[in-house]
Amino acid sequence: MASIFGHIAASTALGLSFFPKKTTAKALLLAGVCAFIPDADVLAFRFDVPYTSIWGHRGWTHSLAFAVGFGMLIAWLFYRREKDWWKMALWFVLATASHPLLDMLTTGGMGCALWWPLSEERLFFPVQVIRVSPLEIRDFFSKWGVRILLSEAIWIGIPGILLVLVSRRIQAERRNPES
Numbered sequence: 001m002a003s004i005f006g007h008i009a010a011s012t013a014l015g016l017s018f019f020p021k022k023t024t025a026k027a028l029l030l031a032g033v034c035a036f037i038p039d040a041d042v043l044a045f046r047f048d049v050p051y052t053s054i055w056g057h058r059g060w061t062h063s064l065a066f067a068v069g070f071g072m073l074i075a076w077l078f079y080r081r082e083k084d085w086w087k088m089a090l091w092f093v094l095a096t097a098s099h100p101l102l103d104m105l106t107t108g109g110m111g112c113a114l115w116w117p118l119s120e121e122r123l124f125f126p127v128q129v130i131r132v133s134p135l136e137i138r139d140f141f142s143k144w145g146v147r148i149l150l151s152e153a154i155w156i157g158i159p160g161i162l163l164v165l166v167s168r169r170i171q172a173e174r175r176n177p178e179s
């Protein structure tokens with residue numbers, strides 16, 4: 001995993017960039033849940049499910065199919081009465097999908113079963129730059145945690161801020177095309 005901070009930074013940046021009119025506290029919270037929920041699969045370790053199993057960590061919950069299903073479910077549960085609830089669905093799907101995509105950039109563990117159920121192959125991106133976060137929270141509050149946050153600030157924080165700034169700029173130009 002990237003850390004919870006890294007995943008929530010990604011879901012927040014996606015919302016602020018692409019759905020700026022929708023970024024209520026509730027929506028940001030739900031998008032954060034979407035971005036972190038794939039790691040609920042660490043519970044599998046408690047039940048002795050091997051890491052390599054599709055039911056194990058970075059298995060089916062780290063797939064694009066899961067992202068589509070979970071993101072749409074959350075949007076349907078909380079926003080189905082709004083006529084443009086599909087926008088929330090899109091944001092939540094992207095937020096959930098950002099999780100395995102970020103994990104595929106981390107420096108440790110196994111890859112993600114991104115294409116489940118079509119394939120159970122565990123994938124990484126060709127480059128891995130984000131320091132992997134420990135699975136035990138107590139390990140995070142150490143020098144290890146500081147290094148992870150620094151690495152996430154560089155590889156998630158800065159691109160996220162740039163994405164928000166560029167999209168704001170584009171939206172402002174659309175509103176005032178002559179300026």
Ligand SMILES: [Zn+2]
Nearest residue numbers: 001038039103
């Ligand atoms: Zn993960």
